[in-house]
Amino acid sequence: ILLTQLSRYPQHMAIRDRNARYLRAQLDSIPGITLLTLSADVTKHAWHIFVFRYNAADFGMSRNEFVAALRAEGIPCQPGYLPLNRSQAVVDALQKSRRQPQECPVNDHICTHESVWLPQNVLLGTQADMDSVVAAIAKIQAVKGGKL
Numbered sequence: 001i002l003l004t005q006l007s008r009y010p011q012h013m014a015i016r017d018r019n020a021r022y023l024r025a026q027l028d029s030i031p032g033i034t035l036l037t038l039s040a041d042v043t044k045h046a047w048h049i050f051v052f053r054y055n056a057a058d059f060g061m062s063r064n065e066f067v068a069a070l071r072a073e074g075i076p077c078q079p080g081y082l083p084l085n086r087s088q089a090v091v092d093a094l095q096k097s098r099r100q101p102q103e104c105p106v107n108d109h110i111c112t113h114e115s116v117w118l119p120q121n122v123l124l125g126t127q128a129d130m131d132s133v134v135a136a137i138a139k140i141q142a143v144k145g146g147k148l
Helices: 002-027 063-072 088-096 105-114 127-143
Strands: 033-035 049-054 115-119
Touching (some): 002 049, 002 127, 049 105
Antiparallel strands (some): 049 115
């Protein structure tokens, strides 16, 4: 199965890259959506997830409410990882080595209140699918409160 999938890798990579660039250009104009900065040193991005930061004040709802509203519009998404410094496995490992988890307040805030992920399969869609993502986000913002 893996070998068959690997044969599709170059094509999938190109599709994800094209759609990620298009989606970034479209989302860049929506207040409350902040795109991650791409380093000029990066020549290829895997786009295994499409991450953006969400500002609740510009939408009138929490990040979790936004994720639920986006899913209700048919857009697969998730809030992302628990902050790693708060992960029980990391905390346990650090305690075994007699160290304490570091406080990372900015990271903790981003992970628990701002990050939104679109899985890579979203980026394998068509340009019309990318337009659907943008339209769903704009619709949610226009409603201000997520009562769709």
